């Protein structure tokens with residue numbers, strides 16, 4: 001099949017491209033490199049450094065494509081409260097541009113990478129797909145708005161779609177010099193430099209981390225299966241939830257360094273408890289978690305050690321600078 005992957009230089013998009021190339025598919029990918037690394041792009045893929053917001057390019061590049069995986073995004077949940085314009089245009093706006101081109105070119109199936117940010121705060125954990133979304137920051141709102149637009153346009157024009165909901169993915173190729181997101185990568189990059197991790201709030205936020213291969217397996221199945229069309233499906237494990245404090249201590253132990261986190265004020269709008277049920281993926285896709293949290297963290301530690309620690313790059317504009325902004329970002333403390 002001819003498969004288009006947006007965000008192919010990113011973490012998830014590049015692993016997905018590897019998998020699809022290994023299965024013998026033709027892979028075409030685009031990326032602006034605002035987020036990923038150019039050397040993430042697999043050699044066998046046809047790569048275009050193009051913005052999904054460039055609608056004419058999307059029309060040209062989705063011609064003859066069977067399946068679109070839309071991974072491109074500025075997936076900055078915490079930052080979206082301070083830089084809503086850049087985050088939402090690369091979450092909602094770019095989706096509409098690619099979606100419109102895909103519909104016009106009669107792409108068979110559109111697989112969208114949403115985010116658990118769509119759920120916001122719910123009364124119970126873990127989040128299940130039947131819960132009413134309550135996104136509580138511009139990133140989550142843009143993801144959910146994109147989902148609604150996909151459903152609407154796909155039903156109107158007869159294109160198949162699936163909404164995948166990944167959560168807190170870790171593993172090699174994730175950007176680790178980015179101060180605005182990817183908590184585990186930031187902690188490892190800091191601790192490998194002999195520095196202490198920074199935790200916003202009391203560190204009792206609850207999360208469940210997914211090793212990237214545990215996301216690629218179900219994601220790949222979403223392009224084949226007839227019974228997933230029109231569905232929202234959480235992809236990733238639900239077995240090992242941890243607090244951010246526990247995460248920091250685990251990384252410290254794996255690195256054999258004493259971990260004494262630096263605590264900073266809460267980040268505005270941060271969801272305190274967020275884990276996703278994998279039950280629907282188990283039932284529909286035969287999902288089975290293969291990697292423990294420690295195995296995933298160890299793989300990421302090896303990756304960062306091999307590439308070498310890096311200084312953090314403050315590569316995105318802060319659009320709204322108020323007292324609510326984390327000092328780490330305003331004063332560039334990392």
Ligand SMILES: NC(=O)c1ccc[n+]([C@@H]2O[C@H](COP(=O)([O-])OP(=O)(O)OC[C@H]3O[C@@H](n4cnc5c(N)ncnc54)[C@H](O)[C@@H]3O)[C@@H](O)[C@H]2O)c1
Pocket residue numbers: 006007008009010011012013030031032033034035036037050051052053070071072073074075090094113114115116165166167168169170174175
């Ligand atoms: N990594 C996670 O923990 C996680 C969790 C939930 C959801 N997701 C979703 O999965 C998808 C992939 O995430 P990721 O972790 O690989 O992020 P990533 O930042 O590593 O990859 C996204 C890629 O998209 C590119 N991009 C951004 N805007 C673009 C645009 N307008 N046109 C073309 N390219 C553009 C970036 O340069 C980047 O390489 C995203 O949609 C994200 O919201 C990721």
